[in-house]
Amino acid sequence: MNGAGIAHVEAINVEVGQHIVWHVFGVALNVDTILGTLVAGLVIVLFGVLLRLRLSVRKPSGVQLFFETVTSQIENQVESTLGIRTAPFVVPLAAALFLFILIANWLAIIPTGHHPEYMPPPASDVNLTYALALLVIVWMHITGVRRQGFKGYYGHLFKPSVAMFPINLVEELAKPLTLSLRLFGNIFSGVIMVSLIALFPAYILWAPELIWKLFDMFIGLIQAFIFALLTIIYFSSVRPDQESAH
Numbered sequence: 001m002n003g004a005g006i007a008h009v010e011a012i013n014v015e016v017g018q019h020i021v022w023h024v025f026g027v028a029l030n031v032d033t034i035l036g037t038l039v040a041g042l043v044i045v046l047f048g049v050l051l052r053l054r055l056s057v058r059k060p061s062g063v064q065l066f067f068e069t070v071t072s073q074i075e076n077q078v079e080s081t082l083g084i085r086t087a088p089f090v091v092p093l094a095a096a097l098f099l100f101i102l103i104a105n106w107l108a109i110i111p112t113g114h115h116p117e118y119m120p121p122p123a124s125d126v127n128l129t130y131a132l133a134l135l136v137i138v139w140m141h142i143t144g145v146r147r148q149g150f151k152g153y154y155g156h157l158f159k160p161s162v163a164m165f166p167i168n169l170v171e172e173l174a175k176p177l178t179l180s181l182r183l184f185g186n187i188f189s190g191v192i193m194v195s196l197i198a199l200f201p202a203y204i205l206w207a208p209e210l211i212w213k214l215f216d217m218f219i220g221l222i223q224a225f226i227f228a229l230l231t232i233i234y235f236s237s238v239r240p241d242q243e244s245a246h
Contacts, residue, residue, distance in 0.1 A: 020032045030125055030127065032119060032120055032125075033120075033122050033125040033127065033128055035119050036104060036107050036119045036120060036121065036122040037104065037122045037128060039107065039119060040100055040103045040104035040107065040122065041100065043103050044096070044099055044100055044103065047063065047067075047099070050063055051063050051064055051067055070095055070098065070099070071091065071095055074091050074094050074095050074098070074228065074232070075091050077094075077229065077232050078090050078091050078094070078232055081232050081233060081235075081236045082232070082235055082236040082238065082239040083239060086147070086238060086239045087143055087147075087235055087238055087239075090231070090232060090235050093136075093139075093231065094228040094229075094231050094232050095228070097132065097136075097224075097227060097228050097231055098224050098225065098227070098228035099224075101123060101132075101183070101220075101223065101224035101227055101228075102220060102221060102224035104121055104122045104123055105121050105123060105187060105216075105217075105219075105220025105221075105223060105224060106121075106217055106220050107119055107120070107121050107122070108120065108121045108187075108190060108191070108213070108216055108217075108220070109213050109216070109217060120191060121187050121190070121191070121220070123183050123184060123187040123188075123223070124184070124187045124188045124190070124191045125184075126180065126181070126184045126188075129179075129180035129181070129183045129184040130176070130180045132179075132180065132183070132227070133175075133176040133177075133179040133180035134176055134180075136176075136179065136231050136234060137175055137176045137179070137234070140234050140235055140237065140238065141153075143235070143238045144237060144238040147238050147239075148238070153237075153238070156168070156237065157169055157172065175234060179227070179230055179234075182223075182226070182227075183223055183226075183227055186219060186223050187219075187220070187223060190212075190216045190219060190220075193212055193216075
């Protein structure tokens, strides 16, 4: 009875979503999220430098083949969704988001032994996912207005009839929320699972932790792919209608 009570108390005391917070000039900064973001960004920069130094047509390196595969898949998706000529910058944008989110998610496999972790996956902090979603959505609206004009771009809110305006408006406003919370929810759930697995006895802890880490890496890959794919799909709204094009 006592053992069950202790386990129950431990389960109740599991805390997730905590951050290492610094207060700078009255502003609370989640240092762990910032550190994870900087590390993921640094890895992307080093990845690009390494790719540039080893660029070869005859004997491409593994890094080059990986990058070319990712770029080729994104180019095909952009071409089929909105056409590369409509918004050519979507290819590097989607590729950068995919690689950044992928590496940021995979930071979860690096334990620091500190609670809260010094470098958890940054996407487990909703502040980062909101920032990424706003980047995509604001850029999408700016591009749409530049390509089609204010009236031409926002005219889709009144289609197929004026009566659909409230529903279309709610759908438009929900895009940044769904884009950010989808990524946050899936990555944050992984943080919760790691916290629960940590309650296992030490002599069997390695097995479920190893299995979950591998599964977590797969989830991180899928979520990075989905975010990049949704970015491309959302930008399809900047493509002029066939009638407008004629």
